[in-house]
Amino acid sequence: PLPSTRDLLRLYGIRSKRSLSQNFILDPRTLDKIARTAGPLAGQTVVEIGPGPGGITRALIGNGARQVLVIEKDARFLNPLRLLQEAAQGRIIINMGDVLKVNLSKFLDAELRQPWDSPQVPDIRLVSNLPFNITMPFLVRTIRDMAAHDNLFSYGRVPAVLTFQKEVAERIIARPGDRNRSRLSVLCQNFAQARLKYTLKGGSFVPAASVDVGVMTLLPLRQPYIDLPFNFLEKVFTSLFHGKQKTVRKTIGHLFPNQNRLERADILLSTCRIHPNRTAVSLDMNDFEKIAFTYKDMCDKEPRLKKYVLPELRELLLDYQIEHGLFEDQDVLDSGSGFSLTQNEHDEDANRPSL
Known part of the structure; x- marks a missing residue:
């Protein structure tokens, strides 16, 4: 029989790297539970991101996956993965590389493709238990690819099982109305059905994680709630949630240049019939849809507006945050900070009717 995952780590002298936020799951029952969260695996091709020593990989094979394609960046795990590959008799394919730079679609057979609007999802599953310091950039890329039907999602609506810090999963x-609601919530829910299946205690990991971990499923929607490009929606949502306890009149004003900023925010909100004293946290998807399409109409009439990004806002956009490592601890948009207004803007806002 194969050595246990714990024994493989000992055999190859592999220890988790704190600098990479690595925490291993070694309990076979927990590994099996994660594999089963992906649903029946017979006949399925599973793309596993960050397999580490192969604990989940082994469970996926044990639950009947036809093939497991693993993408691993840390070369220390190559030998234990090769041992599993040999034991699985060709059902495991190993690719060493950075998932944020790899086009996953090039590893898959063309016959696995399903049309996006098909009632059937492709016989592909995405599974990942990545280190905490990479989960947010990976999630952003995943949602962006869902929106564009790109990369792995060029094969159709591939279901995913992903792990996140519990706080991120709740977001x-x-x-x-939930205090955890953020631009991340709205972006994810716009393009995918997201469900928190269960929580793993930090003690389930070796070494023990300092936080609990949520195991989630994401299923791409056939039709997004708001059928507009990811980058456009990101700009709108980032503006709305920057200082999410502030009124939408203040936050949505950052979509416009300084001249008549609040007046234009008033026009947008009046067109949408949204009270200017509401907060972004209180808005539902219908509200966001009205705001996004009204802003798009304004951009269509004034093309330079579409390209306008307030300099301070640019640093909060996802690509900038990924490049500068600002996702490592939390989404900075949840800090409640906001841009300072001029005294005139404060005075104008103070004159708005209260709820």
Whole structure:
């Protein structure tokens, strides 16, 4: 029989790297539970991101996956993965590389493709238990690819099982009125059905994680709630949630240049019939849809507006945050900070009717 995952780590002298936020799951029952979260695996091709020593990989094979394609960046795990590959008799394919730079679609057979609007999802599953310091950039790329039907999602609506810090998982599924609601919630829910299946205690990991971990499923929607490009929506949502306890009149004003900023925010909100004293946390998807399409109409009439990004806002956009490592601890948009207004803007806002 194969050595246990714990024994493989000992055999090859592999220890988790704190600098990479690595925490291993070694309990076979927990590994099996994660594999089963992906659903029946017979006949399925599973793309596993960050397999590490192969604990989940082994469970996926044990649950009947036809093939497991693993993408691993840390070369220390190559030998234990090769041992599993040999034991699985060709059902494991190893690719060493950075998932944020790899086009996953090039590894898959063309016959696995399903049309996006098909009632059937492709016989592909995405599974990942990545280190905490890479989960947010990977999630952003995943949602962006879902929106564009690109990369792995050029094969159709591939279901995913992903792990996140519990706080991040709660943010992803947060509903209107929930204090955890953020631009991340709205972006994810616009393009995918997100469900928190269960929580793993930090003690389930070796070494023990300092936080609990949520195991989630994401299923791409056939039709997004708001059928507009990812980058356009990101700009709108980033503006709305920057200082998410502030009124939408203040936050949505950052979509416009300084001249008549609040007046234009008033026009947008009046067109949408949204009270200017509401907060972004209180808005539902219908509200966001009205705001996004009204802003798009304004951009269509004034093309330079579409290209306008307030300099301070640019640093909060996802690509900038990924490049500068600002996702490592939390989404900075959840800090409640906001741009300072001029005294005139404060005075104008103070004159708005209260709820």
